[in-house]
Amino acid sequence: MRVLVAYASKHGSTAEIAQSIADGIRHGLTVTTAPPVADLEFIVPTVNVWSVEDAPEPGDFDAVVIGSAVYMGRWLHSARSYLKEHANALACLPLWLFSSGPIGTMGLSDAEPADFVELRQDLAVEDHIVFGGRLDRHSLHLAEKAVLVALRTPDGDFRDWAAIAQWSRGIAASLNAGVRA
């Protein structure tokens, strides 16, 4: 079993979510995949984490998870491009999507990114989830700071690691069920 976790991140917090998702899936696959199948790939699953900019072809994997930070209501360009470029391969694979963004009570939308309906229309997405994000004003560019001042957005880390772990376990359970079916 080979799983690809690909992410788009500007300031690193979505990359950390992707890493945590990969750890959760790996753990779920490793502890619950019994070894009666004499196939090393099932006994030792591989879960690879890549930035979408460097990510390999999804067709080389058995399942794919793709996530992006949300900026001004949209996924980052690199993540949108990856989905579009690999739409044919992704349409044939179990695919999970996540967005990371909402910061506490900020005035920014915590709904699905605005262009999501279009992005996912040809894909059989198992699930899409929105996780809270992280804002550290010191790491932002001037233009980004200006937006946040206008919206009176507070700094903070709103990533819910328990929710991220739970979602990852669900993906592993679903993949395990598929392997046994």
Ligand SMILES: Cc1cc2nc3c(=O)[nH]c(=O)nc-3n(C[C@H](O)[C@H](O)[C@H](O)COP(=O)(O)O)c2cc1C
């Ligand atoms: C200029 C700016 C615009 C943002 N716009 C949104 C938005 O529209 N919706 C949202 O949920 N979060 C928004 N955020 C919050 C980011 O998505 C959040 O900080 C995220 O964790 C950043 O991920 P990264 O560290 O991987 O880049 C915005 C943040 C900045 C700085």
